[in-house]
Amino acid sequence: MSLPSSEVIDALRAALDARAVLVGDDATSFLIDPRNKPTADEAVVVRPADTAGVAATVAICAEHRVAVVPQGGNSGLSYGTHSPTDRPSIVLSVARLDQIISIDPDRWTITAEAGVTIEAVQQAAHAAGRKFAPDWGARGSATVGGAIATDAGGNNVVRYGNMRDNVMGIEAVLADGSVWDGRRALVKDSSGYDLKHLFIGGEGTLGIVTSAVLKLVPATPHETSLLAAITGLDALRPLLELAHVHAPGLISAFELLPDVAIDRVVEISDATKPIDAGTEYYALIKLASSKPVDDDIASFLKAGAEAGHIVDAVVAGTPDQEANLWFLRDHAPPTSCFVEHQEHGLKLDTAVPVDRIEDFVRSVLDAATEIAPMALAYGFGHVGDGNLHMMILPTADEAVEPWLEVRDAMSDRIDELVFGLDGTLSAEHGVGLLLRDRVGPQKSELEWQMMRAVKAALDPSDLFNPEKMIPAG
Numbered sequence: 395m396s397l398p399s400s401e402v403i404d405a406l407r408a409a410l411d412a413r414a415v416l417v418g419d420d421a422t423s424f425l426i427d428p429r430n431k432p433t434a435d436e437a438v439v440v441r442p443a444d445t446a447g448v449a450a451t452v453a454i455c456a457e458h459r460v461a462v463v464p465q466g467g468n469s470g471l472s473y474g475t476h477s478p479t480d481r482p483s484i485v486l487s488v489a490r491l492d493q494i495i496s497i498d499p500d501r502w503t504i505t506a507e508a509g510v511t512i513e514a515v516q517q518a519a520h521a522a523g524r525k526f527a528p529d530w531g532a533r534g535s536a537t538v539g540g541a542i543a544t545d546a547g548g549n550n551v552v553r554y555g556n557m558r559d560n561v562m563g564i565e566a567v568l569a570d571g572s573v574w575d576g577r578r579a580l581v582k583d584s585s586g587y588d589l590k591h592l593f594i595g596g597e598g599t600l601g602i603v604t605s606a607v608l609k610l611v612p613a614t615p616h617e618t619s620l621l622a623a624i625t626g627l628d629a630l631r632p633l634l635e636l637a638h639v640h641a642p643g644l645i646s647a648f649e650l651l652p653d654v655a656i657d658r659v660v661e662i663s664d665a666t667k668p669i670d671a672g673t674e675y676y677a678l679i680k681l682a683s684s685k686p687v688d689d690d691i692a693s694f695l696k697a698g699a700e701a702g703h704i705v706d707a708v709v710a711g712t713p714d715q716e717a718n719l720w721f722l723r724d725h726a727p728p729t730s731c732f733v734e735h736q737e738h739g740l741k742l743d744t745a746v747p748v749d750r751i752e753d754f755v756r757s758v759l760d761a762a763t764e765i766a767p768m769a770l771a772y773g774f775g776h777v778g779d780g781n782l783h784m785m786i787l788p789t790a791d792e793a794v795e796p797w798l799e800v801r802d803a804m805s806d807r808i809d810e811l812v813f814g815l816d817g818t819l820s821a822e823h824g825v826g827l828l829l830r831d832r833v834g835p836q837k838s839e840l841e842w843q844m845m846r847a848v849k850a851a852l853d854p855s856d857l858f859n860p861e862k863m864i865p866a867g
């Protein structure tokens with residue numbers, strides 16, 4: 395890593411307002427990611443206030459061959475905002491592009507600058523009698539630009555899709571500093587390549603997203619969650635099927651929670667365990683609608699129990715009970731509940747085709763028993779869309795060293811299992827630096843070559859977010 399020259403810093407200061415360029419101690423709060431890893435030892439952080447400022451910053455960096463690392467809320471989990479190690483770079487934060495430009499209920503869209511948080515978009519949509527569907531735990535810090543760049547998903551994907559399904563158009567600054575305004579609000583448009591999709595999930599490697607037209611959906615004032623103690627992993631597929639049959643179109647979340655995580659969250663917090671059926675797994679399911687969902691829930695639970703998949707269940711009857719269920723879910727990651735040695739653990743964002751979830755979880759647990767018996771292995775998350783976060787980590791002091799000896803072998807085995815099941819190592823967090831050297835076998839060499847060709851066409855000098863996402867050729 396190296397800093398840009400004072401000539402570049404002076405040029406940036408001259409082009410932007412007084413608050414825009416941060417160096418030294420002023421920059422340090424931008425250089426730590428949610429896994430408490432420093433994204434750089436030191437860096438120049440540039441925070442333009444508008445699209446013109448982003449364009450000016452990129453043009454200066456392009457002229458001086460200074461790499462640009464885009465940053466939103468810095469809540470990403472794949473080391474996507476880490477500075478490159480082999481060339482001068484700046485961090486370009488979009489945090490000050492924080493305006494909601496317009497809300498258009500008749501078009502079912504909201505247009506927001508890249509630094510607006512997901513929570514602010516949700517609140518604005520709610521105030522307009524509409525809903526912005528994407529939602530996840532980091533909603534208060536994740537930004538529109540960062541969520542687009544990682545194609546973030548979250549709890550509602552099973553019904554509404556990920557960011558890719560909720561973005562209608564974008565504005566982006568390209569590698570020569572030009573501004574592409576692709577903020578269309580067309581539901582249908584078959585007029586050639588849909589270029590926004592290169593930037594969605596592009597992890598900031600092709601340009602800086604500066605604003606976006608986002609899709610709104612009908613509000614769902616009636617939202618109720620239930621926690622069902624299920625007989626085992628093999629109950630998941632039939633229960634998802636039953637949920638779709640008994641509550642068609644109403645399932646907005648279908649999550650797996652293991653007993654071990656629920657117990658741990660309850661142990662370390664004020665949360666309560668609403669049922670204790672002695673089962674290893676629970677399904678947390680949310681129904682959302684414009685009308686009450688009580689009958690749909692009752693019908694689903696009856697069918698699930700009669701089919702022998704549900705042992706016991708509780709339905710949230712108050713906002714506090716609802717919040718308690720989602721607190722259990724949001725705190726299931728080891729960063730919240732098995733904190734002590736979590737930094738040594740494998741924390742996976744894997745997805746497999748939905749009909750292979752059960753095979754996947756079983757094979758990872760079997761592999762953990764064989765390779766890493768000293769570690770705790772558990773999985774939780776978005777089982778309704780095939781994305782399960784598997785965690786393997788030591789929880790006792792004496793397990794740390796033996797675990798570190800087998801960690802790489804465990805990681806390699808998981809990669810083999812994922813690829814063998816036609817899955818992905820990155821379902822919603824992005825590849826970043828974290829997975830760049832592991833994802834290679836997931837796609838054919840031809841597919842990586844096509845990606846490199848796209849990168850070379852749009853960013854021939856490798857200005858944007860170098861070293862990220864695409865494995866070396």
Ligand SMILES: Cc1cc2nc3c(=O)[nH]c(=O)nc-3n(C[C@H](O)[C@H](O)[C@H](O)COP(=O)(O)OP(=O)(O)OC[C@H]3O[C@@H](n4cnc5c(N)ncnc54)[C@H](O)[C@@H]3O)c2cc1C
Binds near residue numbers: 473488598
């Ligand atoms: C507690 C917690 C829970 C989470 N749960 C989920 C979940 O359930 N589902 C899920 O999908 N994700 C989840 N995430 C991670 C999620 O990936 C991020 O919240 C979000 O997608 C990134 O937004 P950000 O603004 O923080 O981006 P950053 O972290 O700042 O950046 C992420 C990537 O996007 C690039 N980038 C940022 N802004 C721009 C821009 N304007 N233009 C171009 N590139 C840009 C960066 O260079 C980097 O590569 C969670 C994170 C945390 C901390």
